[in-house]
Amino acid sequence: MLFLQLLRYQVVLCSGVSVSLCLGFERLEHATTSHGLKLGFISLDCGGKHASIDRNGLQWIPDDSFISGGFVASISVTGETRKHYQTVRYFPADERKYCYTLHVKERTRYLVRATFLYGNFDKSSTYPTFDISLGATYWSTVAISDIDIPKIKELILLAQSSSISVCLSNASTGTPFISTLELRQFNGSMYYTDFETQFFLHVSARINFGASNNDSIRYPDDPYDRIWESDADKRANFLVDVASGTTKIQTNRSIDTARDEYPPEKVMQTAVVGERGLLSYRTDLDGFPGYGWAFSYFAEIEDLGPREARKFKLNLPNVPDYNNLTINVQENAQGSYKLYEPGYANVSLPFVVSFAFVKKRDSSRGPILNALEVNKYVTINFGTQDAAALSSLIALYPSADWALEGGDPCLPVPWTWVRCSSDGQPRVTAILLSGKNLSGQIPLEILNLTALTDLLLDHNSLNGPIPDFSALIKLQRLHLEDNQLKGSLPVSLADLPDLKELYVQNNSLSGSVSHQILDKSLILNYSGNANLIIKGSGRNHVAIIASTIGAFSLLSAVAITVFYVCFWRHSTKEATEKSDTMEIQTATSHISVSEESEDVLKDITIEMTHCFTLAELEVATEGFKKKIGSGGFGPVYYGTTKDGKEVAVKVLSSDSQQGKREFLNEVALMSRIHHRNLVALLGYCQDQGKNILVYEYMHNGTLREHLHGSVSREHPLDWISRLELAEDAAKGIEYLHTGCNPSIIHRDLKSSNILLDNEMRAKVSDFGLSRLAANGTSHISSIVRGTVGYLDPEYYVSQQLTEKSDVYSFGVVLLEMLSGQEAISNESFGVEFRNIVQWARFHIDKGDIQRLIDPALGTNFNIQSVWKIAEKAMLCVQPYGKLRPTMSDVVKEIQEAINIEKEPESSDEEHFDMMSRHSRHSSLISNTLDSIVSDPSLSLDDSIILPSAR
Ligand SMILES: *[C@@H]1O[C@H](CO)[C@@H](O)[C@H](O)[C@H]1NC(C)=O
Ligand SMILES: *[C@@H]1O[C@H](CO)[C@@H](O)[C@H](O)[C@H]1NC(C)=O
Numbered sequence: 001m002l003f004l005q006l007l008r009y010q011v012v013l014c015s016g017v018s019v020s021l022c023l024g025f026e027r028l029e030h031a032t033t034s035h036g037l038k039l040g041f042i043s044l045d046c047g048g049k050h051a052s053i054d055r056n057g058l059q060w061i062p063d064d065s066f067i068s069g070g071f072v073a074s075i076s077v078t079g080e081t082r083k084h085y086q087t088v089r090y091f092p093a094d095e096r097k098y099c100y101t102l103h104v105k106e107r108t109r110y111l112v113r114a115t116f117l118y119g120n121f122d123k124s125s126t127y128p129t130f131d132i133s134l135g136a137t138y139w140s141t142v143a144i145s146d147i148d149i150p151k152i153k154e155l156i157l158l159a160q161s162s163s164i165s166v167c168l169s170n171a172s173t174g175t176p177f178i179s180t181l182e183l184r185q186f187n188g189s190m191y192y193t194d195f196e197t198q199f200f201l202h203v204s205a206r207i208n209f210g211a212s213n214n215d216s217i218r219y220p221d222d223p224y225d226r227i228w229e230s231d232a233d234k235r236a237n238f239l240v241d242v243a244s245g246t247t248k249i250q251t252n253r254s255i256d257t258a259r260d261e262y263p264p265e266k267v268m269q270t271a272v273v274g275e276r277g278l279l280s281y282r283t284d285l286d287g288f289p290g291y292g293w294a295f296s297y298f299a300e301i302e303d304l305g306p307r308e309a310r311k312f313k314l315n316l317p318n319v320p321d322y323n324n325l326t327i328n329v330q331e332n333a334q335g336s337y338k339l340y341e342p343g344y345a346n347v348s349l350p351f352v353v354s355f356a357f358v359k360k361r362d363s364s365r366g367p368i369l370n371a372l373e374v375n376k377y378v379t380i381n382f383g384t385q386d387a388a389a390l391s392s393l394i395a396l397y398p399s400a401d402w403a404l405e406g407g408d409p410c411l412p413v414p415w416t417w418v419r420c421s422s423d424g425q426p427r428v429t430a431i432l433l434s435g436k437n438l439s440g441q442i443p444l445e446i447l448n449l450t451a452l453t454d455l456l457l458d459h460n461s462l463n464g465p466i467p468d469f470s471a472l473i474k475l476q477r478l479h480l481e482d483n484q485l486k487g488s489l490p491v492s493l494a495d496l497p498d499l500k501e502l503y504v505q506n507n508s509l510s511g512s513v514s515h516q517i518l519d520k521s522l523i524l525n526y527s528g529n530a531n532l533i534i535k536g537s538g539r540n541h542v543a544i545i546a547s548t549i550g551a552f553s554l555l556s557a558v559a560i561t562v563f564y565v566c567f568w569r570h571s572t573k574e575a576t577e578k579s580d581t582m583e584i585q586t587a588t589s590h591i592s593v594s595e596e597s598e599d600v601l602k603d604i605t606i607e608m609t610h611c612f613t614l615a616e617l618e619v620a621t622e623g624f625k626k627k628i629g630s631g632g633f634g635p636v637y638y639g640t641t642k643d644g645k646e647v648a649v650k651v652l653s654s655d656s657q658q659g660k661r662e663f664l665n666e667v668a669l670m671s672r673i674h675h676r677n678l679v680a681l682l683g684y685c686q687d688q689g690k691n692i693l694v695y696e697y698m699h700n701g702t703l704r705e706h707l708h709g710s711v712s713r714e715h716p717l718d719w720i721s722r723l724e725l726a727e728d729a730a731k732g733i734e735y736l737h738t739g740c741n742p743s744i745i746h747r748d749l750k751s752s753n754i755l756l757d758n759e760m761r762a763k764v765s766d767f768g769l770s771r772l773a774a775n776g777t778s779h780i781s782s783i784v785r786g787t788v789g790y791l792d793p794e795y796y797v798s799q800q801l802t803e804k805s806d807v808y809s810f811g812v813v814l815l816e817m818l819s820g821q822e823a824i825s826n827e828s829f830g831v832e833f834r835n836i837v838q839w840a841r842f843h844i845d846k847g848d849i850q851r852l853i854d855p856a857l858g859t860n861f862n863i864q865s866v867w868k869i870a871e872k873a874m875l876c877v878q879p880y881g882k883l884r885p886t887m888s889d890v891v892k893e894i895q896e897a898i899n900i901e902k903e904p905e906s907s908d909e910e911h912f913d914m915m916s917r918h919s920r921h922s923s924l925i926s927n928t929l930d931s932i933v934s935d936p937s938l939s940l941d942d943s944i945i946l947p948s949a950r
Contacts, residue, residue: 040185041225042102046178047072047087056219060084063181067100068404073177075119077148085150088121090177097133097169097413098176099406102183104159109191111184111203111226112157114166116142117150121177128174129883133167136383136408137200140287141883142176150179152227154203156186156375158196167407172880184225190261191375193293193345201293201375204285207231207239208263209369210248210270222264228371231272237284237847241354245276245366251301255337262339263371268299274312274366277359284847287376288351289867295343297371298329300336304365311360312367316353326360329368348900349374350867352847383408384420386428389448396443402436419454422738422888427451434479435459442485447471458482458503466504468492477501481525489513489532494520505529610683612694616642617685621649629702633766638697646697647682651690663691670767675739677732679755679765698763700756703729703813707751708822716856720901721760722817723865727894728762729754733810734887736767737803745801749809750790750823751816789823789835794881804881810890811876814869815840820854837877844874865897 038058045052045060052060060083070089077085091098104110114132127144132153140153157164168176191201208217211230219225231239250270257265272279285292300310311328325342333340353374357367384390387409394403402417409428410420419430428449434456441464442457452472458479465487469475475496481503488511489504495516501523510531517524518534526532618624620639629636634653640646667684670693674680685692703725705711717725736744746753746767753766786792790812792805812823815836821828823836833839843851849863849870872893878884885893 038219040187042181042183043084044100044181045084045087046089046180047074048084049087052083054082054084058219058225060180063089063100066102066181067098068401068406069098073121075117075121077117077119080117080119080148084180085117085119088117088119088177088179090121090175091168091171093130093171093175095413096416097167097405097407099165099167100181101163101165101406102181103163104183105185106159106162108159109186109189109196110157110159110164111154111182111186111224112164112166113152113154113180113182113184113227114142114178115150115152115180115182116144116177117179118144118147118177120147122175124174126174128171128176129880130171130174130176131169131412133169133407133412134200135165135167136381136411137378138381138412139166139200139378140202144174154227155378156191156201156203160197165407167412169413170882172878172882182225186224186261188260191293193377198380199377200380202287202378203373204287204292204376205229205283205372205374207372208267208270209272209371210250212248212250212270217264217266221266224261226261228263228267237282237352239281239283241280241282243274243276243278243280243356245274246272246279247275249273249302249368251337253301253337255299255301255339257339262341263297263373268297268339268370269301271299271301271368271370273302273368274357274359277366278356279367279369280354280356282352282354282847285349285351285353285374285376287378288349288353289864289871290349290376291346292349292374292376293343293345294347294349294374295341295372296369297373298327298340298342298368299333299338299370300329300368301370302365302368303336304330308364309362310365310368311363312357313360315356315358327357327367343373346377348864349376350864351871352849381411382425384410384426384428386410386449386451389445390418390428393443393445396440396445397438400436402433421451429474430454430456432456433460438462440464442467442480450474453477453498455479466490466509470495473497475499479503480507481505481528483507485509487511489517489526491516493517502526610694612683612685612692614685614687614690614692617649617692617694620647624649624651639694645682648695648697650693650695652692667693673736673744673767675732675735677728677761677763678735678767679763695765698755698765699758700760702752703754703756703762703817704751706756707816707820712820712856716820716854719857719861719866720898723869723894723898723901725754725756725760725762726814726817726869727891727898729764729813730810730887730891730894732762732764733806734891736764737806737887743803745803746806746809747801748786748790749806749813750787751813754813787823792881793879802881803887804884807876807884807887807890808881810887811873811884812836814873814876815852818854818866818869818873819852820856840870841874841877844870862900862903865900868893868897868900 041058043058043060044063044066046063048060048062050062054060067089070091072087072089074087075085080086102112112134118127125147127147129141129143131141132139134155134157139155142151142153144151166181168178193199193201206226206228208228209231211217211232214230214232214234216230216233217228222228233239248270249272252269255265255268257263257268262268296314304310309328310330311326313326327340327342329340330336332342357369359366390409394400397403402415405415409415409418410426414420417432417436418428419432420426421429429451430453431446431449432454435458438457438460439462442462444467446452446455447467447469448471450471451474453474453476455469455472455475455477456479459482462480462483462485464485466480466485466489468490469478470492473496476498477500478493479501482505485504485507487509489509491514493499493502494514499520499522502517503523503525505525506528508531509526509529512533513526617639620641621637622639624635624637626638627635628638628648634651637649637651638646639649663686667681670681679698680696681693682696683694685694700706701711706715706717733746733749736746744767746764748766749764753764754762755765756762786795786805786809790809792808794808795801795805815821816823819836819840821836821839824834825836826834829835829839833842840852843849849867852870853861853866872885872890875883875885876890
C-alpha cells in the first residue's frame with residue numbers, strides 16, 4: 001500500500017500539479033521511504049533539471065512546474081557539492097514580481113525556507129539585494145553579503161488556504177535569484193500562537209548551544225528539518241560578549257524529545273554552563289526590533305549530587321517581569337535528561353539583544369542553556385480586496401502567461417496588467433488587457449471589480465454583447481475597440497458618472513447610439529461599426545466627440561482657470577499676449593482647445609487661492625520690515641492682513657526666468673493641497689515682476705531651531721515631543737506622496753522646512769517650490785535641487801526624482817531628532833564621516849545606539865522606541881531608493897514608537913506573557929494536528945499556565 005501511494009505521489013509531481021493531493025495520508029506523515037521521499041516536505045531545487053536525493057536522504061525536485069518565468073544558471077562554489085546548490089533560477093531586475101505557488105493543506109502549520117547561494121551566477125560580482133514576500137505580506141529583504149555562503153530565510157505559518165506563494169521583487173542591486181525553496185510540514189503545536197491567523201513567525205534565531213563543531217543540525221536529526229545553528233559559528237554580531245567561565249558540556253544519554261516539535265535529541269544533548277555563575281550573550285536578531293516569540297530549552301545533562309541544585313534567573317534588560325522567575329531545570333522538567341521549555345509567547349525585543357542567565361545564591365551549579373529559538377511576529381497582509389474576483393478571472397485563461405504571475409494581484413507590486421490603489425488593503429483600479437489574444441465573451445467576473453477606473457480590453461478577439469457595466473461606478477476609461485463585439489451600445493454607459501473615454505470602434509455593434517451617451521461629456525469613438533447609427537440621422541456617423549471641458553483633468557482645468565480669471569483682473573495686457581493653443585494629451589486621442597474655448601473656461605468656477613496686490617502686501621508687512629527667515633527661494637517677511645490674520649510672506653528670488661503661466665500653474669497646484677500637516681498657502685501675488693507667496697504664519701519657528709539652535713539649549717524637546725513632531729511631518733509628506741494626484745515630491749525636505757505652530761504641531765513648508773526655484777542659488781546645484789546633507793545620493797547620480805528622495809531626506813531629519821546633531825558637521829562627525837548618515841550608520845552597525853542619542857534627552861525615553869526610529873531612519877537613508885520604506889511605512893513606525901513611549905511601564909501582562917509549554921501540553925491528549933486546531937481545550941484554564949509572569 002505504501003508503494004502505491006508513493007507511486008501516486010510521483011505521478012502527481014511529474015505532471016506538474018501540486019503535491020497537496022498526496023498530503024492526506026496523515027498516518028504516514030513522518031515516514032521516510034527508501035526513495036528519500038518524505039511526506040509533508042517539498043524541496044525545490046531551483047533551476048535544477050533532474051530530481052536528486054541528498055546525503056541527508058531528502059529528495060529534491062526541479063522547480064519549473066511551480067513558477068512561470070525566470071532563467072536558469074549554473075554555479076560552482078568551491079567546497080559546495082550539494083546538487084541543489086549547483087544551479088539557481090534568476091529573474092529580470094524589473095518592476096515585476098516572480099512567484100512560486102506551492103499547494104498546502106489548509107489549517108496546517110509549515111516551515112517555509114528559501115535559500116540563496118549567489119556564486120556569482122551572473123558573472124557580474126554584484127551582490128543582489130531584493131525583497132521576498134509571502135503572498136501579499138512582506139517577508140524579508142534578501143541582501144547577499146557572501147559569494148559562497150547561502151543566505152537562509154525562514155517563516156513559520158499556518159496555512160489559511162490551499163496554496164501559498166513566495167514572490168521575489170523590488171531588486172535594488174543585482175539580479176534577483178533563488179537557490180532552493182523548501183516546505184516542511186509540522187504536526188505538533190509548538191508553534192501554535194494565539195493570533196496565528198494574523199501573524200507569521202519570521203525565524204530570527206534557532207541556536208544549538210554547546211555544539212561540538214560549526215555544523216548546524218537538521219534533517220534527519222530534526223524530523224522537521226529545522227536548521228539549528230551552532231553556537232560556535234563566528235559570524236559578526238552573533239553570540240558575542242560571552243561571559244568567562246562558559247563551558248561546553250555534552251552527553252550520550254538519551255533525552256526524550258519525541259513530543260511536539262521539541263528540539264531534536266542531538267541539540268539537547270549539548271549545552272553550555274556558566275561555571276562562574278553567569279551565562280551571557282549579545283546577538284543581532286534578524287528582523288527586530290519588534291514583537292516576537294522567544295523560547296529557551298533546558299535539559300539537565302550533568303549528573304548532580306543528591307544535595308546539589310542548579311537554579312538560575314534570566315536577566316533580560318527591559319523585560320523585568322521575567323527576572324523573578326527561578327529556573328530549576330531538574331525540578332521543572334521533573335528529572336534529569338528531560339526537557340523544560342519556558343518562554344515568552346509575545347515579547348518586545350530590540351535588534352541587538354543582550355541576555356544573561358545568573359546563578360541563584362542557593363544553587364550549587366551555574367546556569368545551563370541547551371537551545372534557544374526567537375521568531376519575530378510579522379503581521380499578515382491580506383492583500384487586495386479584489387483577490388477573489390481576479391482569481392476567478394484568471395481561472396478562465398489557465399494557459400495565458402499573464403494569468404500565471406502568481407501571488408497577490410496588487411502586493412508587493414501589482415501584476416503587470418493590473419493597477420491598484422495604494423491603500424493598506426488595495427483595490428484593483430485598472431485592468432490592462434489590450435492585445436492579449438482574449439476570445440469569447442467579455443468575462444463577467446470583471447463586473448465585480450467595483451473600484452475600476454480603467455478597463456482596457458481593446459485589440460482582442462472578444463465577441464458577444466457589451467455587458468451592463470453599471471456596477472463599475474468609478475469607471476473613467478473603457479476601451480473595447482478592435483474586437484468582434486456584437487449587439488447594442490448599452491445606454492446604461494451614460495449613467496457612469498465619471499466616464500471620460502468610451503472607445504468601441506471597429507467592432508460589429510448594431511442599433512443606435514443613444515442620445516444620453518451622445519450628450520454626455522466624454523471622448524467617444526464608435527466608428528467602424530457598420531450597423532451602428534445615430535438615432536434620427538439615419539447615417540453612419542463617425543466621430544471623436546469632445547463634448548465639453550468636462551473631459552479634461554481637474555488639474556488642467558484649475559491651471560487654465562487660474563490663468564484666465566486671476567489674470568484678467570490684474571493684468572489684462574499680459575493675458576492677451578497669450579495666444580498659443582493649449583494641448584491636452586489623452587491616452588489615445590489628441591484634442592486641441594483653441595481660443596474659442598475661453599468662454600467655456602471663464603465660466604468654470606473653481607475654488608482657488610486669493611490673489612493679493614503688491615500694495616496690499618506692502619501694507620500687511622509694513623513695507624517688508626520684519627524678516628523672519630530666508631529660505632533657498634528668497635526672504636520671508638512677517639505680516640498681518642486687513643482681517644487681522646498673521647501671515648508669512650515669501651518673496652521668491654526675482655531672477656527666475658520662468659513664465660507667469662508656470663508660476664500660476666504651481667500656485668494652482670499648491671493651493672489645492674490642504675492638510676493639517678502642511679503649511680497652508682493663503683494666496684499669492686504677481687505684480688511688478690515679483691512672485692510672492694503668502695502662507696499662514698507659524699508661531700514656533702522651525703524644527704531646526706528646536707533641535708540645534710538657542711531655543712534647543714533653553715528648552716530642549718523631549719523624546720515624545722520629537723516623535724509627535726516627526727509623526728506630523730511624516731503625515732504631511734505622506735499626503736504629498738499619496739493624497740495628491742499627481743503626487744508631489746517635496747525635493748527639499750529638511751528640519752528648517754518643518755515649522756511649528758503655536759500648539760507645537762509640525763507642518764511641512766515649501767513643498768512644490770523646487771519647481772519654481774531660480775537657478776544658481778548658492779546651495780542648490782543647477783540641475784539637482786536639494787540641500788547638501790539631505791540630498792538623496794541616488795537622485796544626485798541618476799537625476800531621477802522619486803518619492804523615495806523625500807524619504808531619504810526625512811531619514812536625515814529623523815537622525816537629527818534622535819541625535820540633536822546637524823546633518824553636516826565637521827566638528828561633530830570629524831573628517832571620518834562628515835555627515836550624519838555615515839556617522840549614524842557606523843555606530844548603529846556596531847549596535848552602539850547610545851552614541852547617537854542626544855544627551856539633552858536625559859534618560860527620559862524607552863530604548864525600544866529609540867531603536868525603532870533609528871532602524872527606520874537607517875532604512876530611509878539606504879543608498880537605493882527601492883530599499884527605502886514608503887512614507888506610509890515611516891508614519892506607521894513612528895506611531896508604534898509613540899505607543900511604546902506611552903505604554904504604562906510593566907503593567908502590560910499580555911506582552912510579557914511567559915508560559916511553559918511543557919505544562920500546557922500536558923493537557924493535550926492527542927498529537928494529531930486536526931484535533932489540536934479544533935480542540936476547545938486550547939483556551940486553557942489559567943491555572944495550568946505556569947510559571948506565571950505575574
Ligand atoms: C490565441 O488564442 C487561440 C485560442 O483562443 C490560440 O489557439 C492561439 O495560439 C493564440 N495565439 C497566440 C499568439 O497566443
Ligand atoms: C504582542 O503584544 C503587543 C502589545 O501588547 C500587541 O500589540 C501585539 O498585537 C501582540 N502580538 C501578538 C502576535 O500577539
